Amino acid sequence: MLPFLLLLLLSALTPASAWIPVEDWESGNVTTSVGESGQCLCHVYLPETIFPVDRVQHMQQVSKDLILEVDIQLNKIEGYQGKLEVYLRELADLSLRVTMLESSADSYIKLDFEMLRIELREFEALVSQLKESLNSSSPVFNSLYTEIRNMTLIVNQLETYDKSNLQVIRIEFAKLQKKLEECQKEQEYIEPDIGNCNHTGILSISKPLVGQLNAHLSPGYQYGGWGKDSKPVRGTESMYWYGAYSGPYVHDFYQYADYEKLLLRSNSKYHDLAWSGFGNNYIVRGNTMYYQINNPFSMSKLNLTSSAKDYRVIPSASQKFSYSYSDNQNLDFAADETGLWVMYASEESKGKIVLAKIDEKSFGIEDAISTGVYKQRAGNAFMACGVMYVTRPVDVTTEEIFYAFDSKTREEKNLSIRFPKFQEKYFNLDYNPTDQKLYMYNNGYYVSYNVRFNKE
Known part of the structure; x- marks a missing residue:
């Protein structure tokens, strides 16, 4: 059985022109022995001019490269899976916050709505990035896009019911802005004490x-x-x-x-x-x-x-x-x-x-x-x-x-x-x-x- 497998290996790796008939092999190139379990062992010495060592080494290197590439792709898939789990948790959190807004829209201010819109835009960009990375057109991504668009529409609609609160917020923001401007002027310019050196530098x-x-x-x-x-x-x-x-x-x-x-x-x-x-x-x-x-x-x-x-x-x-x-x-x-x-x-x-x-x-x-x-x-x-x-x-x-x-x-x-x-x-x-x-x-x-x- 072993000589037959050896011949198959040689036939796959050695060109026809390199074959030498068995009867032409020198006696010094073939030895036999009995293994520990009583099996018959056959040892053949082939000089490098006959056996294609370089091709075997090349195949071994290609095999190693393929194994490494497979590991890299598996790691990417694991990473994408982790990202997807994070995105799904974030989407669930956004859904809960939108539901809360629907139940009591008048208790939220414009800043809440704006933060939601920003997060929705960021989430949509993350989904797009994940879709491109996986090079996939799965229905899961289409469903995510639909959910994001629906939540954006709900946020925009809810904001229209908050006009009274928004007017109060605008007034408070105007007061705060005025105070900040006054503080900035005080920081930028301090009236100098001309000619006075009562200081430490x-x-x-x-x-x-x-x-x-x-x-x-x-x-x-x-x-x-x-x-x-x-x-x-x-x-x-x-x-x-x-x-x-x-x-x-x-x-x-x-x-x-x-x-x-x-x-x-x-x-x-x-x-x-x-x-x-x-x-x-x-x-x-x-x-x-x-x-x-x-x-x-x-x-x-x-x-x-x-x-x-x-x-x-x-x-x-x-x-x-x-x-x-x-x-x-x-x-x-x-x-x-x-x-x-x-x-x-x-x-x-x-x-x-x-x-x-x-x-x-x-x-x-x-x-x-x-x-x-x-x-x-x-x-x-x-x-x-x-x-x-x-x-x-x-x-x-x-x-x-x-x-x-x-x-x-x-x-x-x-x-x-x-x-x-x-x-x-x-x-x-x-x-x-x-x-x-x-x-x-x-x-x-x-x-x-x-x-x-x-x-x-």
Whole structure:
């Protein structure tokens, strides 16, 4: 019997041209023996040139693949069965809720009906998904669709009997909406305590208020700055300044009597700078513009009334270190409730920011303090109540105040005060103590923020 089965296997796997008659087999290729139970065993050795080993291996692999595919399909069917049981339970629950609505429709509000409609739509989508997954057109699915449509019609009909309740709900919703709007306004804007530093630092930054595109009305003017005088002379309290350029240099400047004229680009006062500046980290204080020049590398100032100008070299300041958004931002001027400041990095500080107080009368450095933050890590920095706050980008739409240094106590700390940006890059950020706002020139746009301090 065994030789016969062996011949059948060989006939199925071996081409006719590979057959060798039995009488031609060598005696060394066939051996016989008796098994433990007394059965006759026949052993045949076939060289690979005769027996198709590769075809046998291929059939074994195909068999394994088929078994795996069957297991996958069985698992899918089990999963679909579980989903169907869940859907049927949900359908039963919906049916019960619709029955309850039919019995006492006047005790339910519009929100109940709307929630039912949403759930019915979701259930219909789930049934469609299951039908496509099973690739079936079974009457069970048609019955489910019919049930869902019928329940949707009942819900729509029942809602029409609830008009009196709906009118009451609308009135209550209107009251609630008004309260929410009032609460939102209180959260978005808190009246600042101008000039008062009775707080422990910045608590949060508001959402950005975007004025408009720059006065040149061109997105090509990405560099620049805008804001208010941090110490206005009498009669110029409402004045705004603005400058914008296509590169990191500063060559002219505009003043507007108030915010409306800034937006309308009307009645501006033009200033042509005799000494071109760089870096865009300039400010206006006491009707004087403070900015950086590179020849010689120094801090410079221009009186906007008399056009008188002056400069001072800071021996330790270096041109090697700038903020991450732009080159040439070596000297960053800032003003707050405590006075006028300039921030820079030096070789001695190994690229870390040096905070220096400026004597406004002599236009010299009054005091210089080394801090612990690298300037090239920062997006920008500003001063508020004697504290230096340093920012960095989180992503293309978010900025973060991550470091603070108190000039009085010489203490530093890490922060995480995040606020949104209108555009990815900005080249001027300054705090103004007269209205306690941040002014940002954000890739060509006027942007401002309300600053909220921790009063506790």
